[in-house]
Amino acid sequence: MPDRPALIVDCDPGHDDALALVLADAYADVLGITSVSGNAPLDDTTRNAIGIAALLGSSADVYAGEAGPLVGEPRHAGGVHGRGGLGRVALPQHDRVISELHAVDYLIEATRKQSNVWLVPLGPLTNIARAIERDSELVERIEGISLMGGSTDIGNVTAVAEFNIWADPEAAKIVMGSGAPIRMCGLNLTRQWLSDDTVAARLKEGELVKALVGAAILDDIHDRMEALGRGRRCALHDPCAVLAVTHPTLFQFEPRHVTVETRGIYTRGMTVVDERTTPGVPEANVGVGYHIDSTSALELLFSAFEEAKT
Numbered sequence: 001m002p003d004r005p006a007l008i009v010d011c012d013p014g015h016d017d018a019l020a021l022v023l024a025d026a027y028a029d030v031l032g033i034t035s036v037s038g039n040a041p042l043d044d045t046t047r048n049a050i051g052i053a054a055l056l057g058s059s060a061d062v063y064a065g066e067a068g069p070l071v072g073e074p075r076h077a078g079g080v081h082g083r084g085g086l087g088r089v090a091l092p093q094h095d096r097v098i099s100e101l102h103a104v105d106y107l108i109e110a111t112r113k114q115s116n117v118w119l120v121p122l123g124p125l126t127n128i129a130r131a132i133e134r135d136s137e138l139v140e141r142i143e144g145i146s147l148m149g150g151s152t153d154i155g156n157v158t159a160v161a162e163f164n165i166w167a168d169p170e171a172a173k174i175v176m177g178s179g180a181p182i183r184m185c186g187l188n189l190t191r192q193w194l195s196d197d198t199v200a201a202r203l204k205e206g207e208l209v210k211a212l213v214g215a216a217i218l219d220d221i222h223d224r225m226e227a228l229g230r231g232r233r234c235a236l237h238d239p240c241a242v243l244a245v246t247h248p249t250l251f252q253f254e255p256r257h258v259t260v261e262t263r264g265i266y267t268r269g270m271t272v273v274d275e276r277t278t279p280g281v282p283e284a285n286v287g288v289g290y291h292i293d294s295t296s297a298l299e300l301l302f303s304a305f306e307e308a309k310t
């Protein structure tokens with residue numbers, strides 16, 4: 001793998017998506033950023049994505065994608081991220097414009113032009129599933145998919161479903177069954193890496209605007225978590241999926257068979273991770289994340305915010 005892997009980040013910013021974009025910009029070659037309906041409606045996640053790209057001086061264009069899931073109505077996470085996706089956080093003004101190409105077209109075209117690309121989905125998997133439906137050979141062209149979604153144990157929207165999978169289970173099922181090499185950063189992993197006020201305080205010592213925006217993002221999500229009765233801390237979900245590509249040695253992944261429940265009354269959107277060790281279990285299709293070195297991950301987060309682009 002090259003020192004800086006080539007990524008396309010598919011996201012729904014989202015506080016933690018924004019932090020993940022900072023990490024991707026610091027440690028990878030971000031070819032493009034695609035937006036999807038998820039934490040907030042598509043217009044909001046797209047506006048936030050291009051605002052972060054501008055803040056970072058990223059050369060990646062932003063492509064707007066799907067405004068709702070494959071089946072049913074769009075579902076958002078306003079209770080956590082606010083109605084616009086980034087709560088009270090105001091991103092700096094900029095003059096960048098959204099690409100005219102649709103995100104799904106971009107995913108297909110970009111992976112035809114370059115073969116070693118990682119897709120890093122940080123929201124519902126609608127864009128990725130649509131691209132695979134239209135071009136099934138896409139999964140053979142890419143290096144892999146490192147996604148934030150699912151869980152080996154408990155969920156966050158329901159007892160067993162995590163938001164990104166729950167918001168579009170049909171898309172997640174297509175992606176999990178696509179044959180692509182997949183790294184799954186689920187809640188069981190991402191909840192091992194928590195931010196708190198000390199992280200925000202350290203970012204406030206930085207001189208770069210991106211560090212101050214990062215601190216504002218953390219302050220806002222910590223306020224929201226506190227108001228929800230969860231304490232002034234937040235799991236850094238989406239950054240895990242970026243570091244799983246740029247710094248894989250920080251992680252423990254295990255091969256597992258994973259599929260997605262689309263029909264259960266109580267279990268729709270659950271990632272069904274087969275942890276049996278008996279003979280005859282289905283062949284593994286996903287590398288499931290079980291452990292992250294959160295101390296090293298945090299140092300990488302600080303460096304990403306503190307380093308100016310050369």
Ligand code: BDR
Pocket residue numbers: 014015016017039077080122123148156162163164237238
């Ligand atoms: C996931 O859902 C969103 O709220 C976050 O951005 C993250 O991608 C966590 O369940």
Ligand code: CA
Pocket residue numbers: 011012013014016017038039122123238
């Ligand atoms: Ca997200």
